[in-house]
Amino acid sequence: MKFGACYYPEHWPEERWELDVKLMKEAGLNVLRIGEFAWSKLERYEGSYDFSWMDRMIELLAAHGIEVILGTPTAAPPKWLMDKHPDIYMRDNKGIARGFGNRRHYCYNNPNYMAASDRIVTAVAKQYGEHPNVIAWQTDNEFGCNDTVYCYCDYCRAAFQAWLRQTYTSIDQLNESWGTVFWSQTYNEWEQIVLPAYTVFHLHNPGLELDYRRFASDSVIAYQKRQIDLLKQLAPGQPVTHNMWSEMNEINSFELSKDLDFASWDIYPNLCFTDQPDPRASAIQLDMARGVKQAPFWVLEHQSGAPGGNIMFPTPRPGELRRWTYHSVAHGADAIVYFRWRTCLFGAEQFWHGILPHDGIPGRRYDEVKHVGEELNRLMPLIEGSSAGAEVAIIRSYENEWVMDIQPQVMGHRYIRHFKSYYRYFYDHHIPVDLLSDEADFSRYRLVVLPHYMLSKPEAKQRIYDYAAQGGTVLLDFRSGSRLWDNRMSDQTLPGIYRELLGISITDYGILREGQTRSVQLSQDTHSYNAQTWYDVIHPETAEPIAWFGEDYYTGSPAATCNRYGQGAAYYLGMEPQPALMNALMDRICADAGAAPIQGIQVPDSIELTRRVSGEGREYIFAINHGTDLQSITLAEPLYELTTEQTIAAGTIELPGNGVFLFRKDHPLLG
Structure with a gap:
């Protein structure tokens, strides 16, 4: 197992390195992540590279049997580059440059940045691409961190227009798909197309908004691909990964991961504003990390102390680092790299604590990490490379999440909150679950849940139908099938393309504002339950109702249904269940599907x-x-x-x- 820490030799006097490495070895660390923010140290002046300090660091680590994960240093372009090419700065939706002083201040589509990025990645890869102690590369750092995907500069506008040319056969097809006849927004030339920047009422065409989000995600993926291509050419024997993080949705993580050799994630279980963080919040991220490539993953930043920029979050109590580490391993982590080795004395993360405190003297956290390392060194050979054995999959569709972000339809409603309500059920009931793309193979799962599956490609639709026909159980819910791929509303009777699968038609629908509920009854159940957020007025065609609304003008109409389709079943929820109702419905659905909790x-x-x-x-x-x-x-x-x-x-x-x-x-x- 790879067990290590993030280390920044450029932050510490070189005479300290030997002691740090000795302490690392005594703690059982066998790998360090270095270099991802070292551009100005490697290239202080344009074209003048200094690798001597990193050479000495890597050789020192090799002498102590500690391997290296090397980061490409492109997340923090140096000041000399930004001064030479100020157009590199990202611009917000009002056209204001982000400015220097943090990180991730570059535009993914800027040609000057692409060229500079290519040069530094090439230089580092040539230096270390065949070094026996460099075992892997990390591209950049946390793409999307700090809301740094959406840029509204002229380069992005031109790139977006070029992206649209590749997506649509003609400007007239684009106009038709977006419905630009509405509000007289018809485009005559590709060059007329705007970015969804600041405007009256903050309302843009939903087709434009969705395509811009697709384009922005693709821009990051294309930028990473430039780095990967260089690394594969210059460091062919060393795998490439990227440290994704959080539940952020600016980038389609499934697509970002396709070019990687394996996925990695950054996990901070107590980066929250409560003394009792919900372990489901980190569990869902870890399961997402496992799901993006349907394989075990590495954690390249694992919380080891109190996080904090200008404020601090809670300090890990005795035993929490060990618990968090096992939590990550339990969900599929095959490598643990703690962030960071030593708490920095300067800069924007002075309060982001590491294994060692500011004074560099080993203490309680160091001892706990050492103990965990001893245990995992013994245990990981047994479980490394193993799967979750999940029989349930939840489909996270970034496309549908973007659609819901653009038009929530219900004030305050969010796709990810709804998604988590399903995840909570499986976590609480100890039913292992995989979080997958709708491009995944569903065949080995007993139950597939597709929250808010409003739009889908024809091949995804066919995969769902085939899965149910061959004996699988599908769960869809309100708004399913309501949109076309270009984000227009479907003119088919709801649930649109899933009407045959679900065996229902929806004759009316409406919202429930925050705090509003409607009572729901289940068959053979005397308990009173409540639904929120939405209601569909459902007409069963071939489906069987399994729950009914108990109030309002749709009293007695189904709130949830089950349709037998081929050898399988398709369930539909025409409302958002509150927790007790979710438990009751999912108990029935899981029992029907044969999706059982961990036994014994x-x-x-x-x-x-x-x-x-x-x-x-x-x-x-x-x-x-x-x-x-x-x-x-x-x-x-x-x-x-x-x-x-x-x-x-x-x-x-x-x-x-x-x-x-x-x-x-x-x-x-x-x-």
Whole structure:
């Protein structure tokens, strides 16, 4: 396993390096990420490269058996470059340049920046492309961080126009697709097309808005591809990754990952404004990291101390670093690189704490990292490369998320919030789930959930129909099939292209404002439930109602339905269930689909239960106590616990606060 930290040798006196590396080795670190912000140190003056300091750093690490992940330093272009080409600065939707002083202040479509970026990546790759101690490359750093994808400069406008020429066969086709006859917005020439910048009422054509978001995402992907092509040419034996992060949606992470050898993610479990962070918030990011390439991933920045720029977030308490690390491994991380080794004494991240504090003296966090390293060095060979064994997939569609961002339809509603309501159910019920693109192969899943699936390509639609026909269970919900790929509204009776699959027609619909609910009854259930956000007035055609509205003019009409299609089933939710209703509906749907929780271990609510499954079918089940209190869990059978290296008898056992059990459950055929 790769177990390490982010280190910035340019931040520290060279006479300190030897001590740092010695401490790293004693803590069990075997890899460092370096270089991703070192452009001005590598090229202080244009064309004058100094690799001597990095050479010495890499050789020092090699002498101690510590390998290197090397970052291309393009996330922070130096001042001399920005002064020479001020047009590199991104411009906001009012045309104002972002300015110097932070990072990610460049435009992805600026030709001067592309040329400068090519030069520095080429120089670094030539220097280290065949170095035996450089084991991988990281492109740039956190594309999209700090709202840095949408640029409204003249270069982006020209690039957008060129992108549209490739997308549409003619200007008339574009006009037809966008419906530019509305408000007299018809374009006669490609050069007339504008970016969706600041305007009256902040309202632009929805087709323009969606295509701009597609273009902006593609621009980042194309920019990264330039770097990858250079690295593959000059460093052919070294894999390339990128450290994605958060749940941000400015870039389609599925598309960004296609050119990478493996995915990586940055994870900060307590980068929030509460003393008790919700572990589901980090779990969903980790599952997203695993889902973008449907494979294990690396964590290239893992929280090791209190984050903070001008303010600080909570300091990790004893045991939390270990718990967070196992949380990441449980969801598919095959490498852990902590951010950062030592807390910086200067700059914009003085309060972003690392393994070592400002004084550089090892303390509690260092000891905890050392302990975790010792454990993982023993355990990871057993589980490295294994999958989640998920039987459920949730489809995250960036296209539909962008559409909902552009036109939420209900004030305050967000796609990602709705998406998380499904994820919460599976997490709480210990049902492993994969988060996938709609281009993925659904065939091995028992249940596929497609939140707000408003628009889709014909091939995706066919894949969904085929999956259900061949025995899969599909779940769609309100607004499904309501739009065409160009973001026009469909003129088909809702749910549009999914009407046959779902066996319903929708004759009316409406919004429920924040705080408004409607009662819902389930068949053979006397409980009272509530729905929010939306209501569809559903007419069953071949579908069977499984829930009904209990008030308003649509009283008695179905709120949710099930349609048998081929050998499978297609469910539809015509409203947003509140938590109790979501649980009741999903219990039924999962039972019907055969999507079962992890078996053999009963745990209280504060315990996370997840697993990794080896290629031979051996299960490794993680029980993680995200609380501080002692909790009881019950084993249905004796299980071998790997952290303590002992077999635990069936029955009730105690798991301390922040504690972790890792059980091995052998497949019957394995003995």
